[in-house]
Amino acid sequence: ISEIKGGRDEGLDRLGQTFVxxxxxxxxxxxxxxxxxxxxxxSCISNMQCVIDSTTEGxxxxxxxxxxxxxxxxxxxxxxxxxxxxxxxxxxLQKVVMVGKSDPSYPVQxxxxxxxFLRTKAxxxxxxxxxxxxxxxxxxxxxxxxxFFQENGFVWVSSPxxxxxxxxxxxxxxxxxxxxxxxxxxxxxxxxxxxxxxxxFIDWSQDFxxxxxxxxxxxxxxxxxxxxxxxxxxxxxxxxxxxxxxxxRHLAEFWxxxxxxxxxxxxxxxSCATAYLQYVVRHVLENCKEDLDFFNTWIEKGxxxxxxxxxxxxxxxxxxxxxxxxxxxxxxxxxYPVKWGSDLQSEHExxxxxxxxxxxxxxxxxxxxxxKAFYMRQNDDGKTVAAMDMLVPKxxxxxxxxxxxxxxxYLEARLDDLKLNKESYWWYLDLRRYGSVPHAxxxxxxxxxxxxxxxxxxxxxxxxxxxxxxxxxx
Ligand code: 4AD
Ligand code: MG
Numbered sequence: 001i002s003e004i005k006g007g008r009d010e011g012l013d014r015l016g017q018t019f020v021x022x023x024x025x026x027x028x029x030x031x032x033x034x035x036x037x038x039x040x041x042x043s044c045i046s047n048m049q050c051v052i053d054s055t056t057e058g059x060x061x062x063x064x065x066x067x068x069x070x071x072x073x074x075x076x077x078x079x080x081x082x083x084x085x086x087x088x089x090x091x092x093l094q095k096v097v098m099v100g101k102s103d104p105s106y107p108v109q110x111x112x113x114x115x116x117f118l119r120t121k122a123x124x125x126x127x128x129x130x131x132x133x134x135x136x137x138x139x140x141x142x143x144x145x146x147x148f149f150q151e152n153g154f155v156w157v158s159s160p161x162x163x164x165x166x167x168x169x170x171x172x173x174x175x176x177x178x179x180x181x182x183x184x185x186x187x188x189x190x191x192x193x194x195x196x197x198x199x200x201f202i203d204w205s206q207d208f209x210x211x212x213x214x215x216x217x218x219x220x221x222x223x224x225x226x227x228x229x230x231x232x233x234x235x236x237x238x239x240x241x242x243x244x245x246x247x248x249r250h251l252a253e254f255w256x257x258x259x260x261x262x263x264x265x266x267x268x269x270x271s272c273a274t275a276y277l278q279y280v281v282r283h284v285l286e287n288c289k290e291d292l293d294f295f296n297t298w299i300e301k302g303x304x305x306x307x308x309x310x311x312x313x314x315x316x317x318x319x320x321x322x323x324x325x326x327x328x329x330x331x332x333x334x335x336y337p338v339k340w341g342s343d344l345q346s347e348h349e350x351x352x353x354x355x356x357x358x359x360x361x362x363x364x365x366x367x368x369x370x371x372k373a374f375y376m377r378q379n380d381d382g383k384t385v386a387a388m389d390m391l392v393p394k395x396x397x398x399x400x401x402x403x404x405x406x407x408x409x410y411l412e413a414r415l416d417d418l419k420l421n422k423e424s425y426w427w428y429l430d431l432r433r434y435g436s437v438p439h440a441x442x443x444x445x446x447x448x449x450x451x452x453x454x455x456x457x458x459x460x461x462x463x464x465x466x467x468x469x470x471x472x473x474x
Contacts, residue, residue: 011089014079019091021048024127025071025102028062035062037096039073044136045129045294049082049090050075058096069109070102070127115461122465122474130299133291134462137284138450144283145236145257145446148276154232154259159219161238164212165428167221168373169420172243173214174252178207215240218443219258221375221428224404227260227439228431234259236446244469248458249346249395251447253467260441266377266386266403269440270363273390273399274315276444277361282311284453300455306359306393307453315361318352320384323364326356343371344389349396359393374414375428376402377438388442395452401442408432 023041033054038047052062061067077091084090107113108124118125125131149156162176207213219235226233235258243250259276261268285292285307296304318326327338327348332355336345344352344364353362366384369376376385390399405411411432415422422429450462460466465474 011079011087012081015081015089017079018076018094019079020074020076021050021091022074022099023048023072025067025069025073028067028069030062037062037067037073037075039075040127040132042126042132045133045290046087049084049087050077050096051080051090051092052096056093056096058098061098062096066101067096067098068102068104068106070106072099072102073097074099115458119460119466119471126464129294130456131461133294134450134454134456135464137288137291137454138446138462140284140288141280141446141449141453142236144280145276147283148279149232149234149259152232154234155226155230157219157223157226157230157233157235159216159222159235159237159258161216161240162208162213163216163222164214165221165424166214167216167218167375169418170217170373172241173217174240174242176208176213176215178209217241218256220260220441220443223258223260223441224428224439225431227262227441228435228437231262232259246469247346248460249448249451251459251463251466251468254459254463255446256443257446258441258443260439262439263437264403264440265438266365266388266440269401269403269442270317270365270388273363273388273401273442273444274361277390277398277449278311280449281307281453285311295455303455309359310361313360315363315390316357317363317365320364320367323348323352326352330356341368341370346396349389349391350393353391353396354393361390361392361398363388363390372402374418374420375404375411377405378410378414386440390442392452394455395448398448398452399442399444401440403438403440406432406436406438408436 021039021041023039026038026040026047029036035052037050037052039050040047052059067073074097075091075093076095077093079089080092082088082090107121108127113128115130118128118131126135146156166173216239218239219237223233223235235256237255238253239256240253241250242252259272261272285304292304296302321340323344324338324340327334330351332351334345334347336347338348352364353360365388366379367387369378369383369385372385372387376387378385386403388401389397392398405414408429411429412422415425447459447462450456451459454462456462460468
């Protein structure tokens with residue numbers, strides 16, 4: 001299928017050639033003399049239409065009803081021009097082999113099933129057009145991410161998942177607990193029973209071998225240590241937030257891309273974020289045409305134009321203070337009040353990018369110090385920090401970043417102000433003691449990027465196995 005895309009013109013130059021397709025049956029239409037079977041191998045949206053008749057080896061399996069929707073098959077046939085309007089070519093089968101049969105209870109039938117329903121079938125939903133396309137685009141975005149940073153001289157650094165520090169200082173962390181069988185035997189045999197009974201296990205209550213530890217909320221602090229040694233670096237890995245928010249933009253487990261630039265300020269950071277986003281979107285426009293056409297037709301009309309505009313135009317930059325002015329002057333009643341010193345809510349962010357700037361990404365900079373994390377560099381006005389958030393239509397905040405406070409005295413004073421324990425940041429402070437440099441970075445939520453590029457409304461549909469309050473089944 002990847003070579004001859006069933007619904008497209010490319011197959012026409014393969015007429016008369018023999019091909020094998022291995023995939024899953026999407027539909028089956030039995031007529032008196034021929035049967036049409038659409039097979040998809042996951043390489044693209046288009047199914048391969050296969051024509052089966054009594055001369056096809058294995059015809060009896062079709063005739064007897066053994067092969068049904070959802071079954072896996074191996075077929076071999078000759079490419080012929082199709083009479084149908086949906087595809088230019090089809091495979092006239094010489095042979096069909098059923099590899100694995102599908103029970104009649106197969107839940108992912110062709111009839112339109114809601115994305116909500118499919119979330120309860122996370123193990124089968126990649127067999128649908130939508131989730132297949134999302135998975136392929138997600139893969140291309142990941143590839144383009146590495147390509148962008150590698151081409152620009154960044155070194156990929158793996159940041160730890162288990163950590164003692166809370167980068168964002170927001171206390172939204174999951175604890176790591178050690179469970180060890182009292183006998184000393186490994187606990188692998190019946191993992192499912194551990195949380196229920198804990199019998200036979202020593203529970204070192206919420207400690208990582210005797211010390212507190214958490215799942216990381218961000219790899220930034222670790223990235224900073226490598227940036228102040230190797231220059232530009234980036235992380236790309238899973239991060240975790242114990243925020244109990246049931247929104248279409250929040251997950252408990254999400255992937256984050258965090259570049260960290262050495263000898264750099266906030267302007268460099270914003271330029272990097274802009275260049276990165278334009279690069280990966282352009283890469284998807286060039287390499288995922290069929291999937292984007294699908295999203296354009298079925299998920300969000302106009303998404304291709306929206307993405308094309310993004311790669312062709314500069315982004316707007318706006319100081320936070322001006323953004324507040326703009327919201328105060330807006331002819332719209334917001335649910336959350338607008339006032340200098342408050343964080344922007346999603347409704348404000350969306351108004352700015354969707355209404356005020358007509359769908360163009362907007363980078364807001366220089367936020368009030370008191371609503372931002374301890375590590376951000378204080379501006380000369382004493383009230384704001386060199387922070388930036390990139391807002392995009394439909395999503396709101398896609399990127400959050402800042403220039404880091406590289407001055408030891410300022411950073412220590414800030415930790416004191418916030419009553420954070422300086423001792424636990426000893427290694428982070430060391431970076432300011434030994435050869436400190438101006439540096440800056442940002443974090444991009446990978447699933448929000450996938451949402452943005454596919455038009456998928458809910459973040460739970462932008463990751464293969466979503467983790468949100470109450471859902472960790474699959
Ligand atoms: O704005 P955040 O919290 O920034 C940081 O974590 C910084 N340490 C990043 C850095 O400067 N290296 O998160 C960064 C981005 C957000 O803009 C958002 O896209 C995403 O991560 N994000 C989430 N995505 C999904 N679910 C959640 N619960 C998210 N929380 C943040
Ligand atoms: Mg943020």
